[in-house]
Amino acid sequence: MTDTARVIVITGASDGIGAEMARQWATRGVALVLAARQVDKLEAVAAQCRTSGARVAVQRCDVGVQADCQALAAAAVAAFGRIDVLVNNAGVSAHALLGDVTDLGWYQDVMRVNLWGAVWCTHAALPHLKATRGQVVAVSSLAGLVGVPGRTAYSASKFAMTGFFEALRVELAGTGVGVTLAYPGVVATEIRYRGYNASGQPAGRSGLDERGAMTVEACARLIVDGAEARRRDIVMSAKGKAGRWLKLIAPGLVDRLALKALNQDTHR
Ligand SMILES: NC(=O)c1ccc[n+]([C@@H]2O[C@H](COP(=O)([O-])OP(=O)(O)OC[C@H]3O[C@@H](n4cnc5c(N)ncnc54)[C@H](OP(=O)(O)O)[C@@H]3O)[C@@H](O)[C@H]2O)c1
Structure with a gap:
């Protein structure tokens, strides 16, 4: 079935920022494809979105599995005929001092979900995004701009996302995406x-x-509005905006501020 409404695909839509982006986009006359692992939670978000008039498809998807990411793009096209916006939002967090970690296996899990999930979904959706001259959104983090102590795994995954999507942006110049x-x-x-x-x-x-x-509402609003305006970067909070520039001129000060953001009992 084909459709003329714009189609927004959101990963990590069963909770948090992703679910709220879905609810906010639902009021804007779009069709939504909601993806995550927990289908019951996705269905609850989908029901909320439908009350705002959106047509919604739900797809179980573990973004840490490439085949699931490919199936997500295929399911979106099967349901609504097109993909206009892909929001790579699914993510996991981590907090540990490297010296306290004995088995680094979960570091790879963080990377697989946060980086590879976004890479796999974007790769699968790219031909469809080119067809609509659409938009890819990547939900990184301030921890993807500044190294945060206790967050080596998470910061690494978010810096990696930032590098991947900055490079992709330039690569796609001229395609309309x-x-x-x-x-x-x-x-x-x-x-x-x-x-x-x-x-x-x-x-x-x-x-x-x-x-x-x-x-969550304010964060989702900034991302939805920023995506609609096809903004390059959405850097949230005054601290985040200042930190980005301060890092260029006073990196040691930024390190000290990052340390202050930690719960005191988690740092020693
Ligand atoms: N909250 C913050 O302070 C903050 C700050 C900076 C950046 N971010 C980023 O914002 C994004 C959303 O975070 P949030 O705070 O909304 O997190 P959240 O409330 O924990 O929600 C995370 C979402 O991601 C999904 N998810 C987790 N692992 C997944 C997987 N392997 N495959 C598919 N979906 C998966 C979860 O659904 P299922 O469990 O159903 O799969 C859930 O829908 C993340 O990328 C996060 O890194 C958040």
Whole structure:
């Protein structure tokens, strides 16, 4: 079946920022393809989106599995005939001091979901995005611009996303496909509680100072509006914006500020 409504594919749409982006986009006359591993949670988000008038397809997808990413692009085209925007939002967090880690296996898991998931989904969707002169959105992090202590795995995965999508943006110049990189700071979701600790288990707590966290609604709004405006970068929070420039002129100061953002009991 083909359709003329714009089609937005969102990974990690079962919770947090991804689910909220879906709810906000649903009010804008689009068709949505929502992807994550937990189908029951996706269905609940889909039902909310349908009450706003959006047509919604749900696809179970573990972005850490390339075949799932390929199936996601195929399912979007099968459901709605096109892909206009791909939002690479699915991600996992981690918080550990490298010296406390005995088995580095989960470092590779973080990389596979955060980097490879986005690479695989983008590769699979690219021909369809070229056909619509669409937009790829990558949800990186301020930790993808500044190295954050206790977050070597997470920062590495987000820096890698930043490098991949900056290179891709230039590569796609002339194709009509745009690339938006979003850099949220601390947003009030459960991601850090679910993220890996040094033993590779769910942390159950946040290693960051959560005071002043941005609301999920505000973060999602910035990404949805930024994607619609085909913005190059969305750097969130005044601290994030300042930190980016400060890093060029006073990198040692940025290191000290990054250290201050940690929960004191997680650093020693
Ligand atoms: N919250 C923050 O402070 C913050 C700051 C900077 C950047 N970010 C980035 O923003 C994005 C969303 O984070 P969030 O805070 O909304 O996290 P969240 O509330 O924990 O939600 C994460 C989403 O990703 C999905 N997901 C996790 N692993 C997946 C996998 N292997 N395959 C498919 N989906 C997977 C989860 O769904 P299932 O479990 O159902 O698969 C869920 O829908 C992430 O990329 C994160 O790194 C967040």
